[in-house]
Amino acid sequence: MSEKLVYVTRRVHFNGAHKLYNPKWSEEKNEEVFGKCANKNWHGHNFDLFVTVKGCPNPDTGFVMDLKKLKIILQEKVVSKLDHSNFNLDVDFLKDVMPSIENIAMKIWEEIAIELPSGVQLHSVKLYETENQYVEYFG
Ligand code: NI
Numbered sequence: 537m538s539e540k541l542v543y544v545t546r547r548v549h550f551n552g553a554h555k556l557y558n559p560k561w562s563e564e565k566n567e568e569v570f571g572k573c574a575n576k577n578w579h580g581h582n583f584d585l586f587v588t589v590k591g592c593p594n595p596d597t598g599f600v601m602d603l604k605k606l607k608i609i610l611q612e613k614v615v616s617k618l619d620h621s622n623f624n625l626d627v628d629f630l631k632d633v634m635p636s637i638e639n640i641a642m643k644i645w646e647e648i649a650i651e652l653p654s655g656v657q658l659h660s661v662k663l664y665e666t667e668n669q670y671v672e673y674f675g
Contacts, residue, residue: 544603553621555576555578583665585662587660589652591657601653610648630643637669661673
């Protein structure tokens with residue numbers, strides 16, 4: 537069987553607040569390690585998330601995956617939970633997680649991977665915190 541994988545990406549956007557703060561450390565150490573990101577009154581970002589799935593195009597549809605379905609998964613599992621939220625306080629799947637973009641990307645992976653139809657694999661989760669800074673997770 538030939539395996540001709542195609543990679544398909546959808547972008548979504550959300551904004552939210554967080555702070556990076558390790559309660560095991562003193563105020564001074566938190567400030568030293570996290571700088572402004574430890575600001576106790578939070579700070580926000582406009583996040584862009586790129587989710588890439590891979591698979592073989594279905595011979596009947598030509599699709600790797602119905603992108604309407606991917607759109608719904610991302611909306612329900614990610615955007616509706618993160619958009620206009622405080623990541624330290626409001627998001628079920630980030631409970632007790634230091635909300636760095638590294639950790640958020642890994643948690644988003646867990647939320648999405650189990651929702652994909654059979655034959656479709658998650659390839660990457662790429663999360664931009666600023667236009668100059670992003671992380672990428674491959675599971
Ligand atoms: Ni930040």
